[in-house]
Amino acid sequence: MEKKLCWFQWIALCSFLLAAVVSSKHHGNPANDLVDIINKNRTSQRLRQLNNSPGLGCIALQFAEECKGNCTTNNTLNCHPPEDNFTEVFAPNCGVELPTFGTVSGLILGCQHKYLEPLEAFSQALVRDKNSLSLLSNKTHTEVGVGVIKTRKGSYWCVLFSTSDRNSSFVLEDLGQGIKQKKGCFSGTSTPCSSSGRRKTSVFSDNVFIACFYCILLLQLFYFLLL
Numbered sequence: 001m002e003k004k005l006c007w008f009q010w011i012a013l014c015s016f017l018l019a020a021v022v023s024s025k026h027h028g029n030p031a032n033d034l035v036d037i038i039n040k041n042r043t044s045q046r047l048r049q050l051n052n053s054p055g056l057g058c059i060a061l062q063f064a065e066e067c068k069g070n071c072t073t074n075n076t077l078n079c080h081p082p083e084d085n086f087t088e089v090f091a092p093n094c095g096v097e098l099p100t101f102g103t104v105s106g107l108i109l110g111c112q113h114k115y116l117e118p119l120e121a122f123s124q125a126l127v128r129d130k131n132s133l134s135l136l137s138n139k140t141h142t143e144v145g146v147g148v149i150k151t152r153k154g155s156y157w158c159v160l161f162s163t164s165d166r167n168s169s170f171v172l173e174d175l176g177q178g179i180k181q182k183k184g185c186f187s188g189t190s191t192p193c194s195s196s197g198r199r200k201t202s203v204f205s206d207n208v209f210i211a212c213f214y215c216i217l218l219l220q221l222f223y224f225l226l227l
């Protein structure tokens with residue numbers, strides 16, 4: 001009996017560790033991961049790193065949300081919201097203080113009919129041509145913001161660059177407390193993504209692992225009681 005108990009304890013410990021590893025792997029923010037990838041690519045070209053701006057990131061997410069449903073069978077995105085929507089819709093939805101609205105100096109959009117991990121999204125959905133490569137490597141940018149949204153029909157990525165003063169542009173009211181964003185992820189924040197920013201199955205598999213863990217604990221308890 002003692003040996004059996006030991007065996008169950010090992011399984012419980014292993015499944016607990018596995019669950020911890022799985023959840024730590026999937027609970028990141030892909031928008032922040034993309035900013036890291038962009039900055040790594042820039043520093044290896046000896047360009048300066050861009051400031052990760054939550055205000056710009058939130059606007060990028062609004063932009064991506066407006067483009068939902070416009071992904072072609074080619075995985076190209078035809079999406080041109082009117083310029084006014086930046087200051088009249090996106091900024092107010094994010095709570096960006098209007099006087100701090102800076103200059104948007106570049107935009108890269110991407111979409112795919114399936115979800116891509118950040119590194120794949122960078123090379124397969126975002127930086128696919130000369131135009132986006134030159135935006136990525138432009139010396140005059142100072143800030144970047146990334147938005148990621150996943151719908152049933154596809155995933156959308158939006159990268160916005162700015163040449164405004166770091167830290168004093170795209171300032172969020174109340175440190176971003178008033179953001180009306182219930183879906184997706186944006187960069188520059190430690191807030192985890194809302195439901196549709198990342199793969200749904202990961203939440204499911206996390207829960208399966210946790211459920212297994214509790215099952216095994218219960219079994220252990222039964223053995224104890226039988227003793």
Ligand SMILES: *[C@@H]1O[C@H](CO)[C@@H](O)[C@H](O)[C@H]1NC(C)=O
Pocket residue numbers: 072073074076
């Ligand atoms: C797919 O891409 C090709 C070449 O880039 C283009 O000619 C064609 O119109 C595209 N089709 C769709 C549905 O966007």
Ligand SMILES: *[C@@H]1O[C@H](CO)[C@@H](O)[C@H](O)[C@H]1NC(C)=O
Pocket residue numbers: 066067070078079080081
């Ligand atoms: C999405 O595509 C439709 C049809 O091509 C177009 O009329 C609409 O303006 C597009 N949406 C945006 C936000 O550009």
Ligand SMILES: *[C@@H]1O[C@H](CO)[C@@H](O)[C@H](O)[C@H]1NC(C)=O
Pocket residue numbers: 066080081082085089
């Ligand atoms: C711009 O914002 C208005 C107001 O929310 C919205 O009705 C309109 O669809 C937006 N334009 C595009 C092209 O999405």
Ligand SMILES: *[C@@H]1O[C@H](CO)[C@@H](O)[C@H](O)[C@H]1NC(C)=O
Pocket residue numbers: 105106134135138139140141163
């Ligand atoms: C870099 O961006 C600035 C501001 O948008 C633009 O004026 C300039 O032409 C760009 N430089 C290159 C090399 O593309």
Ligand SMILES: *[C@@H]1O[C@H](CO)[C@@H](O)[C@H](O)[C@H]1NC(C)=O
Pocket residue numbers: 040041044045122123127
């Ligand atoms: C930066 O990214 C582009 C696009 O994926 C790639 O072609 C290039 O090799 C990268 N540069 C460096 C220095 O990693």
Ligand SMILES: *[C@@H]1O[C@H](CO)[C@@H](O)[C@H](O)[C@H]1NC(C)=O
Pocket residue numbers: 166167
């Ligand atoms: C902007 O803020 C960050 C974090 O608060 C800080 O590390 C950085 O030095 C600031 N940059 C400038 C140019 O003030």
